Amino acid sequence: MGLFDKIFGKKIEEQIEENQSADIFKFDLEDLDESAETVALDAELQSEVEIVEEVSEPVHATLDVAAEQSIISPELEKSVDPVVAVPDLTEIREVEEIEPVVVVEETPEEIETKYEKSLKKTSKSFGARFNEFLANFRSVDEEFFEDLEDTLIMSDVGVDVATQLTEDLRHEVKLQNAKSKDDVKRVIIERMVDNFGESGLATELLMHDPLTVMMFVGVNGVGKTTTIGKLANRFNLQGKKVLLAAADTFRAGATDQLVEWSRRSGVEIVVGKEKSDPASVVFDAVKRAQTEQFDILLIDTAGRLQNKDNLMKELEKMGKIIKREIPDAPHETLLALDATTGQNAISQAKEFSKVTSLTGIVLTKLDGSAKGGIILTIQQVLKIPVKLVGLGEGMTDLENFDEALFVKGLFQDLI
Numbered sequence: 581m582g583l584f585d586k587i588f589g590k591k592i593e594e595q596i597e598e599n600q601s602a603d604i605f606k607f608d609l610e611d612l613d614e615s616a617e618t619v620a621l622d623a624e625l626q627s628e629v630e631i632v633e634e635v636s637e638p639v640h641a642t643l644d645v646a647a648e649q650s651i652i653s654p655e656l657e658k659s660v661d662p663v664v665a666v667p668d669l670t671e672i673r674e675v676e677e678i679e680p681v682v683v684v685e686e687t688p689e690e691i692e693t694k695y696e697k698s699l700k701k702t703s704k705s706f707g708a709r710f711n712e713f714l715a716n717f718r719s720v721d722e723e724f725f726e727d728l729e730d731t732l733i734m735s736d737v738g739v740d741v742a743t744q745l746t747e748d749l750r751h752e753v754k755l756q757n758a759k760s761k762d763d764v765k766r767v768i769i770e771r772m773v774d775n776f777g778e779s780g781l782a783t784e785l786l787m788h789d790p791l792t793v794m795m796f797v798g799v800n801g802v803g804k805t806t807t808i809g810k811l812a813n814r815f816n817l818q819g820k821k822v823l824l825a826a827a828d829t830f831r832a833g834a835t836d837q838l839v840e841w842s843r844r845s846g847v848e849i850v851v852g853k854e855k856s857d858p859a860s861v862v863f864d865a866v867k868r869a870q871t872e873q874f875d876i877l878l879i880d881t882a883g884r885l886q887n888k889d890n891l892m893k894e895l896e897k898m899g900k901i902i903k904r905e906i907p908d909a910p911h912e913t914l915l916a917l918d919a920t921t922g923q924n925a926i927s928q929a930k931e932f933s934k935v936t937s938l939t940g941i942v943l944t945k946l947d948g949s950a951k952g953g954i955i956l957t958i959q960q961v962l963k964i965p966v967k968l969v970g971l972g973e974g975m976t977d978l979e980n981f982d983e984a985l986f987v988k989g990l991f992q993d994l995i
């Protein structure tokens with residue numbers, strides 16, 4: 581049974597044979613394979629990593645809950661160089677000291693309503709385009725399919741997916757002998773929904789015992805820090821011991837922002853001095869997470885696509901440091917993408933895929949976007965599962981990605 585049947589519960593005609601030509605996926609994931617260049621880089625990084633281990637006692641601090649001032653304490657400000665040994669300022673906050681967070685368990689209905697509300701803009705623009713297209717419907721001819729392809733492209737489905745879908749629909753419309761406007765509309769939506777459901781990608785976050793390490797990557801401003809804050813809060817409410825690592829030491833203010841989220845969600849954080857080596861923050865955080873038996877470590881990173889080589893080196897270095905302690909970690913490397921950027925998000929995903937192996941996508945700002953249709957492209961073209969969606973700026977506005985709720989929110993005005 582296709583996703584369409586599962587969601588909308590209506591009987592559909594027999595599906596045409598699944599069209600699975602591998603070459604519809606223009607994005608070639610073999611770019612991810614380790615190249616000779618990467619291996620050479622490893623050797624180079626190896627020596628850097630050693631320095632981190634031997635020389636650097638990473639600078640870290642835990643926010644004093646009461647303190648309103650900067651997270652960098654006076655002692656830390658005085659320390660000359662993060663590579664030179666500095667006093668260990670880390671302290672673990674007692675759970676009692678942490679600000680109480682109101683626990684509100686969401687019902688499935690509430691989650692569904694959230695999806696619906698967040699997808700309003702997308703489904704409105706989707707619906708409007710399709711209704712306009714169908715209003716011009718005369719007959720199923722070549723012009724019809726050309727217009728359909730244009731409509732799909734304008735709906736942020738992406739050129740490759742639009743072309744493939746149109747091709748599928750040519751067969752399907754014939755097969756189902758769809759002639760009337762309603763028949764055609766129905767076939768189009770069925771095919772789109774079922775195509776989506778056929779991705780077969782696992783959308784759940786991968787959790788590991790005793791420690792789950794999740795690394796967040798993405799360009800500036802897409803919502804990494806906010807997502808980490810929301811997730812930290814969620815895990816904390818589930819009774820998990822959560823540690824944050826502020827490994828974006830490049831952008832002034834990035835650490836402060838994450839510290840604020842740690843305070844709001846009531847979890848601990850490891851921070852580095854501004855411009856210190858992000859890998860040393862990661863190293864320290866992993867060590868602490870292990871020795872102090874944290875359940876989850878969430879790592880925030882800097883995203884500077886304008887400098888791909890540096891980004892690659894930095895992510896590789898962090899990856900090596902994590903793997904040295906925990907060979908199968910990071911268990912998740914999640915790319916945050918801003919839904920409002922539409923197809924640009926796809927280009928970002930392709931670029932990041934080249935520098936690091938992604939396990940999933942967090943699609944943020946779905947609530948402010950009319951371009952939620954890009955989820956269809958992300959899953960079909962990139963073959964990377966969307967695992968989380970950001971549905972607002974609030975602490976609880978993060979949901980696991982649910983295909984059925986998404987599709988329902990996207991298409992229900994058209995059914």
Ligand SMILES: Nc1nc2c(ncn2[C@@H]2O[C@H](COP(=O)(O)OP(=O)(O)OP(=O)(O)O)[C@@H](O)[C@H]2O)c(=O)[nH]1
Nearest residue numbers: 800801802803804805806834944945970971972973
């Ligand atoms: N409406 C909406 N806003 C969001 C969502 N997620 C994040 N934002 C907002 O997006 C802005 C940027 O979010 P950040 O979390 O700072 O982004 P970032 O990727 O960490 O950015 P850098 O720290 O600069 O790398 C903030 O104003 C957030 O409140 C979301 O799901 N919905």
